[in-house]
């Protein structure tokens with residue numbers, strides 16, 4: 001494997017931090033344990049809930065729900081806390097709603113619900129739970145008997161959509177690592193069928209429900225979370241168009257814009273995503289993070305938006321002549337591209353120049369949305 005890392009790499013130190021320094025890291029996670037929210041709105045008044053008036057600083061919220069031991073805390077820990085999958089074996093059952101504030105390229109919250117919580121009981125305030133909802137992620141343990149979970153999900157959707165129509169429901173058919181390919185597909189078809197049939201029967205057609213096969217033991221859960229988060233990004237189509245234009249001009253086969261610490265990709269070009277290229281790019285970030293931590297220096301000028309300091313950049317050519325190219329975009333994001341076209345590989349100057357132009361456009365897009373958010377909050 002021929003590898004070269006350009007001399008600007010040391011600047012990347014801040015971008016690629018270790019878990020141990022994550023307390024002050026870009027993707028700092030405030031792990032706040034809070035009690036369950038109890039009845040500030042009486043049950044009878046729920047029927048006349050005004051359209052959700054969100055507090056100005058409300059951040060989009062991802063709710064992780066499902067039956068006990070379905071794998072909710074494991075997903076949150078692996079994706080947002082870098083916990084090795086094997087260590088989730090020792091996670092204790094969640095007893096109270098666990099709220100994480102994620103500060104990254106955009107701020108959002110992840111709420112991990114205890115499986116046994118009866119949130120549809122009248123004593124719970126639906127507005128408190130579903131009010132500033134970005135997405136409801138429902139986790140089904142595919143290794144277990146899933147009928148109860150499917151029934152409860154249907155009940156939840158039918159209740160919630162009356163007050164919050166159009167809510168995104170993301171169903172993770174989880175723990176599929178131990179299932180044969182055939183069983184996986186059967187379980188998938190069966191679950192999709194049961195949910196859509198039930199919702200259709202109740203008159204809720206074309207419900208915004210999406211299904212993913214996931215496991216914490218491979219990249220599928222990151223891929224699924226990428227899709228979930230992407231729906232919360234207001235400028236997604238602009239980003240996708242910019243990445244597609246960049247890819248066309250540079251001859252990239254596939255390009256991902258990654259959140260460095262979670263390794264969720266927040267946007268990609270419009271060509272189909274293939275897991276192999278996603279895994280390769282994700283692994284390459286790990287390599288650069290490790291090298292940066294070992295040899296780089298603390299750069300005081302790093303920032304989240306606006307004009308950036310000189311970016312970290314690196315490329316590597318693999319045994320099959322595939323080139324991976326990585327460039328730091330800002331404090332939180334980096335762009336990783338797969339290049340297979342031999343002519344495109346030779347044009348490093350063009351790649352650098354176009355990536356830098358993309359970086360400016362990207363930071364412009366993000367600065368504007370941040371400024372808009374700040375204006376709204378002031």
Ligand SMILES: Nc1nc2c(ncn2[C@@H]2O[C@H](COP(=O)(O)OP(=O)(O)OP(=O)(O)O)[C@@H](O)[C@H]2O)c(=O)[nH]1
Nearest residue numbers: 069070071072073074088089093094115175215216
């Ligand atoms: N094989 C496999 N096991 C998993 C996967 N995800 C989670 N688990 C295991 O499932 C068990 C339960 O996981 P938790 O994350 O604690 O489940 P939970 O839904 O948060 O449970 P409660 O807090 O009780 O609601 C743990 O032993 C995990 O290691 C997966 O993708 N594959």
